[in-house]
Amino acid sequence: MLAGEAGGVSLPRLCKRLGVRMSVLLRELAWIGEETIGEHPGPGWVRVEAHGDSSVAVLTERGRERFVQHRP
Template sequence: MSAVQETLACAILRALAEESGGQDGATAPGMSLPRLGKRLGQGVSVLMRELTLMSDAAVGGQRGPGWVRVEQAGERWVAHLTDTGRAVARGLPAAGEGP
C-alpha cells in the first residue's frame, strides 16, 4: 500500500469512527459514499476502490483486512466500520500527528 493509499485508508477509518460515535458495528449508522467523499475531498470512484481494498473482498486472490463493509441501502451506498476496523481506528494517531 502506497503512502497516499495509507493516508486515505486512515482518513476513511477516522471518518467512519467519528460518524459511528463509539457505537458497535451492529448499531452504527455508517456514512453514505457521497458524504464521505465530500468530507475527505475524494470522488466516489476513488473511495470505492480504496474501500474494496479495505474490505474482506478478494483482490488478486488475496483477501483484504476486513476493516469496512459497503452496503447498498435503497439508492445509496453506505460504508460501515467492522469491529476489526473500529479496533484499528482506535489505534491510529490523531489526524495530522505522526505515527
C-alpha cells in the first residue's frame, strides 16, 4: 500500500484501508520500522514521520528495494 504513495499515508487512513485498529497498526509498523526492539534492529522498511498535525507512514529506500525484490 505504501509503495504507491511517495509522500506516505496517514496512520488513520492506513487503519481504515487495512481494517485494523491504531494499536495493531503501530505494533506492525514498529516491527518493520527502523527502531531496535529489544536487542534486534528493525529492518528499516518503514518510517513514521510527523507532517503537521498528523503522522504519516513512509516507505524507506530500503523498503522500496525490498518491495521490488519481492513483487510478484
